Amino acid sequence: MDQDAYHLKQSGESSRKKSGRSPHADASKYLEISSRSDESVLEGIRIGARIRSVDGKQGVVADVEVLRRYAEVQYYFRLERRAGTILVIK
Numbered sequence: 525m526d527q528d529a530y531h532l533k534q535s536g537e538s539s540r541k542k543s544g545r546s547p548h549a550d551a552s553k554y555l556e557i558s559s560r561s562d563e564s565v566l567e568g569i570r571i572g573a574r575i576r577s578v579d580g581k582q583g584v585v586a587d588v589e590v591l592r593r594y595a596e597v598q599y600y601f602r603l604e605r606r607a608g609t610i611l612v613i614k
Contacts, residue, residue, distance in 0.1 A: 554582050557601075559612055566599050566612060575601060575610065583607035 554576035557566065569575060569585060576582035583603030591598040599612040 557610065557612055559614060561612065563597070563614060566614070569599075569601065575603075577610045577612075581608055581610055 554574045555565075555569070556576050556578065557569070558578045567590075569588060571585050571588065573585045574582070575585060581603075583605070585601050586604040587600075587602040589600040589602075591600070597614045599614070601610040601612070603609065
């Protein structure tokens with residue numbers, strides 16, 4: 525242990541450096557979806573996936589429901605922790 529780390533530990537401060545990133549910097553971990561998303565991408569989303577809509581709603585998928593009616597396909601992605609539902613209509 526070097527001297528700086530030893531003094532930080534003795535004073536109770538953390539020796540970890542702050543990243544300087546905002547709390548929203550991890551937004552790249554989410555798959556952004558919209559009505560322009562390819563159907564193969566929408567079909568590939570499973571429970572546990574992290575998604576974000578273009579209007580900013582984001583979360584972890586808890587349930588997926590796909591409804592097909594005539595030429596329209598509706599994708600309902602229910603999010604965990606009562607975060608809501610993201611609806612994508614193709």
